[in-house]
Amino acid sequence: MAKDICEIKSLREDVIEEVYKEMLDNEAYENTANLFKLLGDYNRLRIINALKINELCVCELSILLDMSQSSISHQLRILRDHNIVKSRKENKKVFYSLNNSNIFKLIQKGIELE
Incomplete structure (x- = not known):
């Protein structure tokens, strides 16, 4: 029998209930x-990092x-669809920036974990 599998089925129901209450919903x-x-x-x-700067x-x-430019546009569309970046139009140019600086904190x- 594998060493990482319980050999006997003895549940600590109080512990299971405590952990269950603290877990997030599936969504x-x-x-x-x-x-x-x-x-x-x-x-x-790389795009997120660049937009963090300016x-x-x-x-x-x-x-x-x-x-x-088509590759950049594709990636920006994905980031915009997920509310990572936002855009603003100025004359004929569209400028992109981070929608929420917390995303870069996560990155x-x-x-730092490396």
Whole structure:
């Protein structure tokens, strides 16, 4: 029998109940997992980092990150759909910025764990 499996079935019901009360609902776990999937993309992380420093348009991000404008636009659309970035139009340019600076704090924590 494997060493990481209980050999006898003896439940501590009080402990199970205590932990159960403290756990989040399934939707919270699903939303958090989706957020981490969203942040699991190299280019999206670079875009978020650049936008943490300053508001930028697609053409500026394209030069800065050495990516095509269509690739940048695609990633920005995903980030905008998840409320990570916001946009504002000025004449014929659209500028992007972080919608919530807390997202970068989360990324920074991930960097610190390395």
